[in-house]
Amino acid sequence: MTSTPLRSVAIQMAQDDDVAVALRGLDAGLVIDLGKGRGTITVTANIPRGHKLALTRVPVGAPVSKYGQSIGRATSEIHPGDHVHSHNLGMDDSEHEHGKERLRARQEPGPPVGPIPTFAGYRRANGTVGTRNYIGVLTSVNCSATAALMIAEAFKYQALTEYPNVDGVMALTHQSGCGLITGSEGAETLLRTLRGYARHPNFGGLVVLGLGCEMVAVESLVDDGTIPADTIVSSLTIQAAGGVRAAVAEGIARVKEMLPALDARRREDTPVSELVLGLNCGGSDGFSGVSANPALGVASDRLVSCGGTSILAETPEIFGAEHLLTYRAADPDVARRLLSRLQWWQRYAAQGGGSLDNNPSPGNKDGGLTTILEKSLGAVAKGGQAELSAVYEYADPVTSRGLVFMDTPGYDPVSVTGIIAGGATVICFTTGRGSVFGSKPAPSIKIATNTELFQRMGDDIDVNAGSIVDGSASLDDVGNEIFELIIRVASGQRTASEDLGIGDQEFVPWTFGTVT
C-alpha cells in the first residue's frame, strides 16, 4: 500500500507534538508516512482542512501538545490517525491557572550562527537608530489637522526630488487633543503617544503645530528631554501665526529650512541588535497560527538571538491564556506586570458593556481550533520562543532588549501606533483575510497566511507564508525570508504599503478618555 509523506498533507508545528494540522481535507483510510523512521499511521476519520490529526497515542487526562506546548487534555483516549477536536480534547478551569507544570521545555533561540548581520540605519544623537528619514508635522489637537496636511501636501509628488535622502513629510493628525480630562488615564495615554512619535528615530525633523487654545500645549510634546538632540524641532500655533493660510505658509517655510541638513544625513552599517521590530496581525484566518505567525516567530527569534528587540502586543488576543507568556517571563515582576494589565482590561471591557472573550468562536471551531490555549498559542507564535524580558504600557518607550510585550488593543491601527510610539522601527504584520495596513514613519511588512490571498492582493502583500501551507517551504524557510526582508526594509527598501502611499491615516492613538 502506498503512503503519503506527512509534510505534503499536514504540518507539525514543533518536534514531539502530538498533533499536526491538516493542510487539506484528509480522508479516512489515508496512510501517512511520518518520516524519520517513525513509520506510518492510518487516518481513522475524515479530517477537514485546518483541523488536527493525531500523530501519537495520548491517554485520557494526558496533555495534548501543539507548538511544543499543551493545548489541553485528552478527554478520551486518542490514537494515531484520529481527528483531534472538541470530542476528545478539552480544558478544565484549572488548566490555565496551573498550566505551567504541564508545559514542555521551551526551545529558546540560541546564539546566532556566524557574525551578527548589519543593516544600513540612521544613527541618532541619543543612540537610537532610524530606518527612515522623515519630517513629521505633529499636531497637538484635531483643530490643526487640516493645516498640518496642507503643509505635508506641499511636499508631495516632485517637491522632494532635490532631497533624495528625505523620505517624506508626514502629517501626524488625529481626532483628539482637547475636551479631555486633564491628568486622566485617557489624556496621559494620548500624551505618551504623541511624545513617543516626537522622539522616534525615523523623524529627523519635526514641526509641532497647534491651534493655540487646546488642552495639550505644543511645547509639552517636545520638552521632556527625550527627543534626539539632532532632531530639528520647530513649533508654531495657528492663532499666533494669524490663521490657517499664514500658519501653512510658515510651516512650509520651516520644513524647507530643514531639508538641506536632513538630506545630508547618511545611513551607516549597524548591527541588527539596534533594530526594534513590532509584531502584529489583522484579519486572521485559520492558517494564521500555522503559517504566517510561526514563520514570523522564527524571524523574531533570530533578531532576539542577535541582541535585537521584538515587541509582541494585542492583549485581548492572549486573554485567558496569559500563562503562556508569564511562563516565559524573565523574572516574577515581568509576569506580575502582565497580569496587572490583564486585570485592567477586564475593568475596561466591563465599562464598555462587554467582556473579554478570547475563546474560539464557532467560526474558529469550524476552522479547527479547539481550545483558548490553542488559539492564543497561534497569536503568540508571532513572538517565537524567546524569553519575555519586559512588559510595557501602551506607547511607553521600549528600552529593554529581547522579546517584550506592549499592552495594546488588537485593533490594528491603534495597536501599531502604540508600538511605533514605543520605538519600533520596522513592523511585521500578518494577515489571512487581506489587511491593507501600512504605517509611517516605521514601515510595515505584510505577510499573507495563504497563497490565494497573496495572489489576489499581491500589490498589498510583501511575503507569502502560504508556501508553508502549500508544502513548498518550511517555517524556517519563510522565517529566514522574513528576517532578511526586515534587514533590507530597515536599510531603505520600500514595502508594498510604502509603494502604495499608505500610512498617514493609520496613525491612530488609543483614545479611551471621556470627551467633554
Added chain:
Amino acid sequence: MTSTPLRSVAIQMAQDDDVAVALRGLDAGLVIDLGKGRGTITVTANIPRGHKLALTRVPVGAPVSKYGQSIGRATSEIHPGDHVHSHNLGMDDSEHEHGKERLRARQEPGPPVGPIPTFAGYRRANGTVGTRNYIGVLTSVNCSATAALMIAEAFKYQALTEYPNVDGVMALTHQSGCGLITGSEGAETLLRTLRGYARHPNFGGLVVLGLGCEMVAVESLVDDGTIPADTIVSSLTIQAAGGVRAAVAEGIARVKEMLPALDARRREDTPVSELVLGLNCGGSDGFSGVSANPALGVASDRLVSCGGTSILAETPEIFGAEHLLTYRAADPDVARRLLSRLQWWQRYAAQGGGSLDNNPSPGNKDGGLTTILEKSLGAVAKGGQAELSAVYEYADPVTSRGLVFMDTPGYDPVSVTGIIAGGATVICFTTGRGSVFGSKPAPSIKIATNTELFQRMGDDIDVNAGSIVDGSASLDDVGNEIFELIIRVASGQRTASEDLGIGDQEFVPWTFGTVT
C-alpha cells in the same frame, strides 16, 4: 458735568436687566447716561472690561437679572453704578433646583415680519433639502481610510471643472469601525453617525467603502431605508476588489459614473423653514456671551419664527444650569429627556476619572463671569429665546421643527459631527480665541466675538460680532447680518473655511466605546 451714553461703554443684554457688561474699563466717578429718559448713574468703583455694572438697585436676597433671566441673588444691597461680582452676587444650592420661579417671562420670537424668506436648495426625494451637492466616500472602518482619500484625491483641483454643480468628492474617514463591542453604546453611536451622514441631503452620491472583514459591514450603513431615493449609492470592499490599487480604480470609476447625473441637479427656491441650522462655539473668550452668542441667538430666533430648525448642543456647557433649558421645554417629556442625558453625563465623566464642572474658572472670574448660571446663559444664548421643542441623542435624526437640543460633547469636531449626522445643513460657529473649524458636507459660518480676532485671522472668519463690543452695531444688526448670510451660504455662497478647503479632517464621530 458731561455724561457718557451707556451704549458707548457697556452693553445691556436684555431690556429691564439689572446689569450691563462693561465694554472697556470704567473708572469710578464716570457719569453714564442710561438713555430713554432713565437718567444718569455714577460709577462707584473701577470696573474692568467684561465685568458687570449695576443699572438698578437690587435689595439683599433679590435676583439679579442679565439676559432677561436671574444669574443669582444680591448678597449685599446693590446700588446703580456698583461693580457687580462675587462680592455682592451669589447663588445658593437651591438656586438651580428652583430657579424657574425666579425667572422672568421669556421673550419668544414672534411670527416673522413680511413673507418667509427663501433660499436656493437641493430638494431631495425624501423631502429634505440640501445646501450642497457632494459625493461622499463613506468608510466603514479606518482600514479603508487611505483608499477613500485616494479616490477623493482623484477629483481635486481641476478634475470637476466639467461638473460645476458638483461641490466635490469628500472622503469620510475616521479612526474606528472595528474592535468595538457589538451592540455596545459606543458601537451604536458610531453606526448612528455613519448612517446620519449616509442620508444627509448634501450628499447626492455615495460610495461606501470597506475593507471586508470589519465589524461594521458596508451594507449596514445604507440599508435602513432612510437614504433619499435619489441618492446614488454604490458599495465595495477592498478585499473583494483585490487590494488597494484595484479598489481605488473601481471607486474612481463609480464616482465618474455618478457625475453627469449629479451635475444635472439644480437648486430651487425653498422657504427657510426647510433649513436645519447647527449652533456651536469653540475657543470662547469673555465676550462670547456678550457679542457672538447672543447675536447668533437673534438669527436662530428668526429662523425658528419662520418655521425652521435650529440645533443647540454641547451638553457639558449647560451642566449645572439645565433648568435654563428645561424651563423652555415644550412639554415635560422634553425636559425629562434633557435631565436624563445630564445624568448619563455624570456617569460618563466619572468613568473617565473626572467630573463635570461648568463653574466659572478663575480665568472666567477674572473676565467678569460670577455664577454658573451666568456662564451657561452666555453659552445658551446661541439658541436665542425660543421654546425647546425636542431633545435628541448624539447623531439622532432631527425631525422636529423649532429650537431643539442635541446631546454632544463640547469638543468642536465631535459636537458638529453629531449635529451634521442629525441633518444640519448649515453650521454657525462662534469663536473668541480663533478657531479655524470648518465642516463638510454642511458648511460652517464662523463668527468672531471681538474685532481684534477678526482683524488678526480674517481669512478664517465670516462675521465680526466684535462690532457689538466696539459699539458700532447692535445685537439685532449682527443677528440680522448672520441670518442673511445663512441664507446666502445655504444657497451656495462659500464660507471662509470652504475657501480654505477645511472640513475633511473635521469629521470626528464621538467614540467612547471600549476598543479591543
